[in-house]
Structures are given as structure tokens and as C-alpha cells.
Amino acid sequence: MSERQQSNGITRMPLGKGLNAGLRAAMEADDKVMIMGEDVGKLGGVFRITDGLQKDFGESRVIDAPLSESGILGTAIGLTFRGYRPVLEIQFDGFVYPAYDQIVSQVAKLHFRSKGKVTMPIVIRIPFGGGIGAVEHHSESPEAQFALTAGLKVVSCSNANDAYWMIQQAIASDDPVVFMEPKRRYWDQGEVDLESTPMPLHSSRVVREGTDATLIAYGPMVKTCLESADAAAEEGTSLEVIDLRTLSPLDLDPVFDSVRRTGHAIVVHEAAQTLGLGAEISARITEKCFYSLQAPVMRVTGYDLPYPPSRAEEEFLPGLDRVLDAVDRSLAF
Amino acid sequence: MSLSMPDTYVADDPTGAFPLVQLLTPEGQRVSHSEFSYDGDDDSIRDLYRDLLLSRRIDFEAHALQRHGELGLWPPALGQEAAQIGSGRALRQQDFAFPTYREHGVALCRGVDPALLLGMFRGVELGGWDPAEHGFALYSIVIGAQTLHATGYAMGLTLDDAVGHDDPERDAAVIAYFGDGATSQGSVNEAFDWAAVFNAPVVFFCQNNQYAISASTDRQTRGPIVQRAGGFGFQGIRVDGNDVLACHAVTTAAMDKARNGEGPTLIEAYTYRMGAHTTSDDPSRYRDSAEVETWKLKDPIERVKRYLLVQDTPQEFFDELDAEAEALGKHLRETCKALPEPDLAALFDEVFVEGTPELAEQKAEYLAFRESLEAEGSDS
Numbered sequence: 001m002s003e004r005q006q007s008n009g010i011t012r013m014p015l016g017k018g019l020n021a022g023l024r025a026a027m028e029a030d031d032k033v034m035i036m037g038e039d040v041g042k043l044g045g046v047f048r049i050t051d052g053l054q055k056d057f058g059e060s061r062v063i064d065a066p067l068s069e070s071g072i073l074g075t076a077i078g079l080t081f082r083g084y085r086p087v088l089e090i091q092f093d094g095f096v097y098p099a100y101d102q103i104v105s106q107v108a109k110l111h112f113r114s115k116g117k118v119t120m121p122i123v124i125r126i127p128f129g130g131g132i133g134a135v136e137h138h139s140e141s142p143e144a145q146f147a148l149t150a151g152l153k154v155v156s157c158s159n160a161n162d163a164y165w166m167i168q169q170a171i172a173s174d175d176p177v178v179f180m181e182p183k184r185r186y187w188d189q190g191e192v193d194l195e196s197t198p199m200p201l202h203s204s205r206v207v208r209e210g211t212d213a214t215l216i217a218y219g220p221m222v223k224t225c226l227e228s229a230d231a232a233a234e235e236g237t238s239l240e241v242i243d244l245r246t247l248s249p250l251d252l253d254p255v256f257d258s259v260r261r262t263g264h265a266i267v268v269h270e271a272a273q274t275l276g277l278g279a280e281i282s283a284r285i286t287e288k289c290f291y292s293l294q295a296p297v298m299r300v301t302g303y304d305l306p307y308p309p310s311r312a313e314e315e316f317l318p319g320l321d322r323v324l325d326a327v328d329r330s331l332a333f
Numbered sequence: 334m335s336l337s338m339p340d341t342y343v344a345d346d347p348t349g350a351f352p353l354v355q356l357l358t359p360e361g362q363r364v365s366h367s368e369f370s371y372d373g374d375d376d377s378i379r380d381l382y383r384d385l386l387l388s389r390r391i392d393f394e395a396h397a398l399q400r401h402g403e404l405g406l407w408p409p410a411l412g413q414e415a416a417q418i419g420s421g422r423a424l425r426q427q428d429f430a431f432p433t434y435r436e437h438g439v440a441l442c443r444g445v446d447p448a449l450l451l452g453m454f455r456g457v458e459l460g461g462w463d464p465a466e467h468g469f470a471l472y473s474i475v476i477g478a479q480t481l482h483a484t485g486y487a488m489g490l491t492l493d494d495a496v497g498h499d500d501p502e503r504d505a506a507v508i509a510y511f512g513d514g515a516t517s518q519g520s521v522n523e524a525f526d527w528a529a530v531f532n533a534p535v536v537f538f539c540q541n542n543q544y545a546i547s548a549s550t551d552r553q554t555r556g557p558i559v560q561r562a563g564g565f566g567f568q569g570i571r572v573d574g575n576d577v578l579a580c581h582a583v584t585t586a587a588m589d590k591a592r593n594g595e596g597p598t599l600i601e602a603y604t605y606r607m608g609a610h611t612t613s614d615d616p617s618r619y620r621d622s623a624e625v626e627t628w629k630l631k632d633p634i635e636r637v638k639r640y641l642l643v644q645d646t647p648q649e650f651f652d653e654l655d656a657e658a659e660a661l662g663k664h665l666r667e668t669c670k671a672l673p674e675p676d677l678a679a680l681f682d683e684v685f686v687e688g689t690p691e692l693a694e695q696k697a698e699y700l701a702f703r704e705s706l707e708a709e710g711s712d713s
Contacts, residue, residue: 078484081429101520106478113460114460117465118471150684151685248689
């Protein structure tokens with residue numbers, strides 16, 4: 001992954017490199033920040049997100065873990081008791097479940113159980129989502145399972161600049177953060193402003209302004225929605241696109257503002273439809289924008305299937321055509 | 334084919350390959366062991382006796398409080414006092430213990446006010462003490478989960494250069510408590526593995542009390558639990574869990590080893606849960622009274638008393654201790670009933686360090702609803 005320096009502190013780099021640079025900056029800023037995960041050391045992670053960090057920060061700060069996800073989470077909890085701030089890599093979305101108990105029963109609850117005496121400044125990085133032609137368990141979108149867990153915060157970046165800043169903000173958070181990384185966008189180039197003050201971690205952002213309908217997405221689907229908006233513009237339809245960035249807590253004020261103007265809302269995510277984030281977002285839009293809605297909130301999502309064989313994923317995942325079809329149905333309602 | 338258990342109870346070490354370390358017989362006789370010894374004087378044994386007795390008193394009172402409806406539940410440690418006090422008194426100030434939900438005796442050793450143990454069982458809170466202040470983590474109910482926390486803490490000690498200096502003020506170690514049932518959990522076996530791989534200064538202290546609720550140890554393992562350690566690459570010690578001197582001796586040795594940077598040890602303290610799993614349990618459905626009677630003869634407290642009586646311990650010592658136990662009982666009864674009730678509204682602020690707008694909104698909704706009910710109540 002290459003990066004190219006431009007003037008004014010703006011550097012072009014892929015999203016994955018943005019994460020790498022953000023991790024490096026966080027480790028330089030605080031020597032209690034440590035990385036732990038499978039193959040994160042010499043190899044730099046299977047996606048090379050931790051590339052070079054063990055070489056520069058040593059084996060005590062970038063730890064190659066035994067192949068044991070529950071162990072990664074469980075020992076990280078003990079390390080927080082010693083003042084460490086572990087940043088954990090779960091190699092693939094579908095491998096997080098052995099750690100699920102430690103995340104849901106321990107990480108999410110210990111601050112609450114202890115009435116604030118214990119803090120859990122743990123970041124759980126999970127490369128998620130499909131679109132890379134992978135084998136089973138390598139393409140899943142489990143974010144709602146963490147977003148519905150009281151005591152966890154969940155965010156997802158969609159571009160290199162957010163990758164660089166959001167990972168640092170997540171590490172600085174004294175609350176546990178599940179950090180969902182759009183693995184199919186790791187190689188997407190973007191401009192990173194190394195000097196600007198980032199917006200707060202738990203805030204959504206309008207990434208394209210429009211007037212006819214509102215597309216709401218996060219992570220890998222932001223790009224899909226932006227491309228859909230480009231295509232719609234050619235046919236004279238103006239779509240606003242909102243990048244949620246934070247999945248728990250949700251920051252829906254920009255969404256409500258937008259929907260009050262457009263009257264049409266379409267939520268897009270790769271995760272299955274039933275009880276996905278789209279369901280919660282739809283309910284809240286209905287609660288807050290009832291009289292502004294011109295159509296029911298629509299959802300464009302993965303189907304309620306276990307993730308399919310990769311040769312079928314193109315049809316399974318929301319794409320430009322399905323998004324535009326939903327826009328058409330909403331506008332024609 | 335049935336899935337019935339083998340005729341030979343192999344978890345019980347029938348071949349005698351792992352003899353129990355014992356330093357005080359059930360009859361109160363001191364015996365020597367080739368590797369381990371208890372080096373304290375009789376005064377220190379009187380101190381241990383005091384802890385054992387107070388520990389049992391905590392159980393007695395808590396059980397009574399449950400029966401009087403003051404606690405929702407209580408998991409008694411009856412019969413396991415020697416394992417808990419012996420190991421708990423082998424810890425130093427700077428060490429850290431990760432308990433299950435039954436380590437009432439260890440809590441006593443760590444300076445936690447026993448009354449604070451009652452909060453979670455009364456339903457007024459989920460924790461009760463400051464783990465950092467006492468070097469004693471909150472009780473853990475998910476079986477085995479805490480063994481990984483202990484291992485991570487121990488890794489942190491190594492990273493912080495807090496082991497291997499031959500300095501009793503500086504070197505520290507961790508002790509992880511769990512039971513025979515927990516040895517079937519993946520997390521416990523992962524903790525063994527991580528501790529071995531990272532040479533972590535942690536002692537795995539398994540109280541094999543013979544039952545995981547109703548399931549006896551042969552439902553958890555086909556070999557003595559202590560044998561697990563060898564497979565993971567560290568030493569295992571099997572100790573008479575009803576012998577406070579032996580438990581103290583082996584734990585001291587294992588903790589010293591860990592503090593010296595020589596890695597983990599597994600201790601299997603062979604003991605017996607004399608009481609029910611919890612106050613909601615009915616042991617008569619799965620074990621017969623003859624078995625319980627056999628274990629009564631191995632009582633962990635009685636044998637120390639026999640020893641101390643032979644050592645001409647004055648009656649005033651026992652009388653003063655009885656008075657102290659009475660005072661503790663009174664303290665538990667009074668404090669239990671005075672524990673503040675939880676305020677649901679306050680809990681919204683305790684989920685995160687930095688609260689969320691969503692929680693603030695739900696709290697406001699809840700408060701408005703509560704106030705509307707109160708207003709309604711005052712109208713009528």
C-alpha cells in the first residue's frame with residue numbers, strides 16, 4: 001500500500017494504510033497502547049494493517065497471540081487492570097464468536113458492574129463484510145450483534161481519512177469500542193488530512209448533499225451509495241448520502257434533518273435484513289420524522305441467509321441496481 | 334452404546350500417581366512432606382484458625398439471611414474454608430486474585446468487608462468492592478471466564494517488570510480461582526495455554542469440590558485434573574484441600590515461583606462442597622448422605638482445632654474468637670439490611686465513562702414516567 005505526500009499536510013493513501021498510520025500515531029502518543037492478535041507481528045496481519053509496527057515498537061507492544069480469540073479478549077481484560085489499552089485484531093468477522101462471551105459478558109459489563117471503578121479501554125478491530133470472493137466465515141457483517149449489546153460502542157469507517165482519525169479516537173476512548181473495518185475497501189485510495197482536527201468519533205456525516213431522497217449507510221456501503229447517487233444524478237435524481245460512522249450510539253440528527261427535507265429514506269447495509277441496524281434506524285426515523293415521510297423507510301440489505309458461497313455474493317450484497325430500485329420504489333410510493 | 338461413565342472413577346487418581354500433599358491430618362497431627370512445609374509458628378496457625386472460623390461464620394450468616402428472605406441467593410463455601418484461607422493467606426499485598434462467586438474466604442483474606450459480598454446476592458448491586466484497592470477482582474459468574482483475565486493481568490506484570498527481582502516488595506503474581514466444572518470450559522484451557530506460552534506469573538487454583546451443581550467430577554474429566562498441567566507444559570500439584578497448612582504451603586511455593594519469573598502452576602485442591610451449590614439447590618437429588626458423612630470426618634476447621642488444643646492453646650483464645658465471630662455475624666446482619674437500594678435512574682450514568690445521547694434520552698423518559706406516576710400517586 002503506497003502513500004503519496006501532497007502539500008498542506010494532505011496525504012493520499014489507501015484506507016488500510018490510514019489505519020496503519022493511525023495505529024502508529026496512537027502508539028507513539030501513549031506507551032500503554034498495545035496491539036494483540038493473530039499474525040499481527042512479523043506478518044503485519046493478514047491484511048497488513050499492523051505492518052511494520054512490531055518492528056518499530058517491539059514484541060512487548062505488538063503481540064502475536066496464540067490462535068485463541070477468547071484468549072485474546074480475556075487476557076486483554078486483565079491487561080486493562082494493569083493500565084494497558086489493548087487494540088485487538090480479530091482476523092475475520094466470522095472468527096469473533098469464540099470471543100463473543102468475553103466481549104458481551106465481560107468487556108461490556110465490567111464498568112457497569114463495578115459502578116465505574118473499572119474501565120475497559122479496549123478496541124476490537126474486526127475486518128467485516130463481503131465482496132472479496134472469500135471462503136466461508138470471511139465475509140460476515142455481525143455489527144448489529146455488538147450494537148445491540150449495552151456497554152459497547154461500535155463504529156465503522158468508510159474512507160482513509162476516517163480510518164486514520166477514527167482508530168485513534170477509538171483507542172483514546174475509555175469505553176470499549178468495536179471497530180468495524182470495511183475489508184473490501186482497504187485498498188481504496190483517499191486523502192488523509194494529517195493535521196486537521198477530526199470530527200467527534202460518535203457523529204454521522206453528510207457525504208453528498210441531495211434533495212430527492214436520503215441514502216443512509218456505513219462502512220463498505222457508503223461507496224456503493226455514492227456510486228448510486230452518481231448514477232441517479234445522470235437521470236436527474238438528487239440523492240443525499242449519509243455516512244453513519246457510529247453505529248452505537250447512533251447519531252441520527254443529520255439523518256432526521258435530511259429526511260425532513262427529502263421525505264424519503266433508504267437504509268443500506270450488507271448485514272441481513274431482520275433485526276439489522278436498518279430496523280432500528282427505520283423505527284427512529286418513523287418516531288422523529290413521521291409527518292415528513294412521503295414513503296415508508298426502505299431497507300436494502302443482505303438477505304436473511306447464512307453468507308452464501310462467494311460466487312453468489314454479488315447478488316446477495318446490496319449493489320448499485322438494488323439501491324436505485326429502492327429509490328425508485330420510494331419515490332413512486 | 335450408552336454414554337455412561339466408566340466403572341473406575343479415574344478423576345479420583347486410583348493409581349495414586351498424584352498423591353495429595355498433606356501437612357495436617359484430619360486427626361490434627363502434623364506430618365512432613367518431602368517437598369512442601371508450613372514454616373509458620375503456632376501463633377500463625379491460630380491466625381489461620383481465626384480466618385477459617387470467620388469464613389465459616391460468613392457462610393452461616395449469609396445462609397440464614399437468605400432463608401429469612403434478605404438475600405435472593407447464596408453460594409456457600411462450607412467445607413472449602415481451608416483451600417480458600419490457605420491460598421488466600423499465601424498472597425501478598427501486591428498480588429492479585431481473580432475469584433469465582435464462591436471465594437468468600439479469599440475475600441476475607443484480601444481485606445474486603447464480608448458485608449460487601451452480600452450486595453450482589455441481595456440484588457442491590459452487581460459488584461460491591463474496588464478490585465484495585467483489594468487486589469481482588471469482582472466475583473465472576475460465567476464459569477472460567479476469569480482465568481483468562483488473571484492470565485492477562487499476569488502478562489501485564491511481566492510487561493511491567495514486576496517479576497523476577499528476588500524482591501518481596503516488588504515481585505508480584507496472580508492467583509486464578511475456579512472449580513472442577515470450569516476445567517471443561519474452553520476459556521480455562523485457553524488460559525492454561527496462554528499462561529504457558531507467555532510464562533505468565535499466575536497460579537491456577539482449582540478447588541475440586543467434587544460437584545458442578547449436580548455433576549460429579551467424573552462428568553468433567555477422565556483423568557485427575559492436576560494432570561492437565563503437564564500437557565500444557567507446567568507443574569501441577571495436588572493438595573489436600575481441607576488442610577489449611579498444606580494449601581498455604583503449596584500456594585506459597587507456587588506464588589514464589591511465579592514471582593520469580595518461573596511461570597504458572599496448577600494446584601488442584603481436593604476438597605468437598607459440604608453445602609448445596611447455592612441456596613436454590615437440593616443436593617439430596619444427586620448424592621447420598623453417607624458420602625457427606627465421610628467428608629465431615631475430614632472437616633478443615635476441626636483438625637486445626639484439635640492441633641491447637643494439643644498445643645495448649647488457652648480457652649480464652651477460643652472464647653475471644655467466638656465473640657469476634659458473633660460480632661461479625663451482627664455486622665453482616667445489620668449491614669445487609671442497610672445496603673442501599675439501587676436507583677435505576679443512576680444506572681443510566683454507569684454504562685459508559687462517556688455517556689451517550691441515547692442513554693440520556695432514555696433516562697429522561699424514565700424519569701418523566703416515574704415522576705408522572707408519583708404525581709398520580711399524590712393526587713389520589
